Amino acid sequence: MDKLVTISQISFKDIPQLVNMHHDPTMYTYDPDTEKVITEEIAGKYIRKAHKIWQEGTTYVFSIHNKENEFVGFITLRDVIKNSYAKIGFAIAKEQRKKGYVTAAIGELIKFATEILKLDIFEAYVAEENIASLKALSKNGFVTIDPENSVGKFKPRENFIVLQRKKKNLI
Ligand SMILES: CC(C)(COP(=O)(O)OP(=O)(O)OC[C@H]1O[C@@H](n2cnc3c(N)ncnc32)[C@H](O)[C@@H]1OP(=O)(O)O)[C@@H](O)C(=O)NCCC(=O)NCCS
Numbered sequence: 001m002d003k004l005v006t007i008s009q010i011s012f013k014d015i016p017q018l019v020n021m022h023h024d025p026t027m028y029t030y031d032p033d034t035e036k037v038i039t040e041e042i043a044g045k046y047i048r049k050a051h052k053i054w055q056e057g058t059t060y061v062f063s064i065h066n067k068e069n070e071f072v073g074f075i076t077l078r079d080v081i082k083n084s085y086a087k088i089g090f091a092i093a094k095e096q097r098k099k100g101y102v103t104a105a106i107g108e109l110i111k112f113a114t115e116i117l118k119l120d121i122f123e124a125y126v127a128e129e130n131i132a133s134l135k136a137l138s139k140n141g142f143v144t145i146d147p148e149n150s151v152g153k154f155k156p157r158e159n160f161i162v163l164q165r166k167k168k169n170l171i
Contacts, residue, residue, distance in 0.1 A: 002067050003067075003104070003108070004066070004067065004099075004100055004101065004104040005064050005065065005066055005067075005072065005101050005104045005105050005108060006064075006065050006108070007062040007063070007064055007065075007075060007105055007108045007109060007112065008062060008063060008065070009050075009051070009054060009060075009061070009062060009063075010047055010050050010061045010062060010063045010074060011047070011063065012044065012047055014047070014063045014071050014074075015040050015043045015044065015047070016040075017071040017093065018037055018043050018046075018047075018063075018071075018074065019037060019038060019039060019040055019042075019043050020093070021073065021091065021093040021094070022036055022037045022038045023038060024093070024094045026094060027091060030126075030127035030129065030130045030133075031127065034091075047061075057080060057082065058078075058079070058080050059076065059077065059078045059079075059080065060076065060077040060080070060086075060112075060113075060117075061074060061075075061076050062074060062075050062076070062105075062109065062112075064092070064101060064102075064105045066096070066099075066101065070096075071093075072092055072093055072096040072099075072101050073090065073091050073092035073093050073096065073101065073102065073105070074090065074091060075088070075089070075090040075102070075105045075106070075109050076088065076089045076090065077109065077113055077117075077119075079152055079153060080117070080119070081151075083117075083118045083119065084119060084120065084121060084151075085119060085121040085122070085123070085151050085152065086113060086117075086119050086121075086122055086123075087122075087123050087124065087125070087152050087153075088106065088109065088122055088123070088124045088137075089124070090102050090105065090106065090133075097132070098132075102132070102133075102136045103135075103136040103139050103140065106136055106137065106140045107140055110122065110140060110141075110165070114167075120166065120167040121151055121164065121165070121166050121167075122142070122164065122165040122166075123150060123151060123152045123154070123162060123163065123164045123165075124137055124142060124162075124163045125154055125157075125160050125161075125162055125163075126160065126161055126163060127159050127160055127161075128159050128160070128161050129159065134163070137163050137165075138163075140165065141165045142163040142164060142165045143163065143164060143165070144161055144162070144163055145162050145163070145164045146162075147161075147162045149162075149164075150162045150164070151164075
């Protein structure tokens with residue numbers, strides 16, 4: 001059976017949809033610090049930088065496409081520690097939500113990160129009211145941990161919790 005989504009390195013072809021989804025105020029509901037990629041110029045710079053840091057191996061930005069090959073959102077691995085750790089972030093365009101896309105994309109991202117990059121610890125920092133993110137992460141093996149045990153650079157924020165997925169927790 002065809003996969004629900006595929007992920008691939010973000011590309012300049014994604015600019016119009018990337019800009020469009022950042023005009024939706026709900027992109028910023030839970031995290032007002034979300035980068036505002038709201039013009040084609042900003043999106044171009046964002047993607048050029050994403051390609052550079054992909055080469056450096058510190059951050060990987062992927063676009064998410066559905067079976068119809070429509071762009072539906074993006075997903076990232078950031079703060080990568082070689083052969084060990086990365087932080088996950090994601091967003092889905094408003095009109096494409098509640099179709100299981102982010103749940104499937106997290107699965108694809110972890111497959112890439114474990115098989116190709118050999119990472120085995122993942123974290124996500126999520127607002128506690130962001131039920132959709134919490135559900136999608138938990139379906140992919142993430143559990144809530146004490147922020148003091150975070151491997152990454154979690155800066156304590158009101159209402160934010162740390163979720164972690166470790167290979168050994170899954171056995
Ligand atoms: C959070 C977000 C990525 C979810 O993407 P999505 O593709 O709609 O998520 P899924 O379809 O995989 O749904 C995951 C689960 O959450 C549920 N869900 C989706 N949207 C929901 C909502 N607004 N309220 C409550 N539950 C919701 C789904 O029904 C599903 O539950 P189930 O597994 O029990 O069926 C999307 O809403 C978004 O981009 N929001 C704005 C940006 C953001 O918050 N990014 C994440 C920062 S950590």
